[in-house]
Amino acid sequence: ILNVEQSPQSLHVQEGDSTNFTCSFPSSNFYALHWYRWETAKSPEALFVMTLNGDEKKKGRISATLNTKEGYSYLYIKGSQPEDSATYLCALGSSNTGKLIFGQGTTLQVKP
């Protein structure tokens, strides 16, 4: 059974702080790693899909890195804003079925 772990489970930061979260996954038979942002009462929003070891992706103040050999991905938020408050999910993607196996998420609260 594949296990995707995220840490920390929750995080409280002040506006302007930079922060990062971790997603750990089995390194064997890797296909794709997805990051989603999920705000309350909204649909999870796709942030990044990463497939290659060493991938780095950026979207505004948010960026992510991928290490498939050691089985982890980091999500960074630079200069956190209150609107960044959300649950951030990572998920391991399967090649032949499209299935996603999710971690339990990291809930970020940014205080003004």
Next chain:
Amino acid sequence: GAVVSQHPSWVICKSGTSVKIECRSLDFQATTMFWYRQFPKKSLMLMATSNEGSKATYEQGVEKDKFLINHASLTLSTLTVTSAHPEDSSFYICSAGSKGRSYEQYFGPGTRLTVT
């Protein structure tokens, strides 16, 4: 990104009744739709994979007669919780993907089901 809608957003039903949840892809043709369930303080758990025009593939431990899935068109999949019981109360969420977007899935906003 693509838009996926889900209806209803919340529903309360009595024990023993059946409830249907709809998942629609509004601006693309979804060859595959996925149904997830979220238990309190837990991750999204995949229940089944639904391919247009064929039977759904259920994950281990998910009762196919309890959770009926139909994917009759490229824009609509339905999940019917049959003879609902209080333990079926949960948050159900769908996602949609297509062959042309092989890595990406787009999620609906979810449905909160409460069975009394």
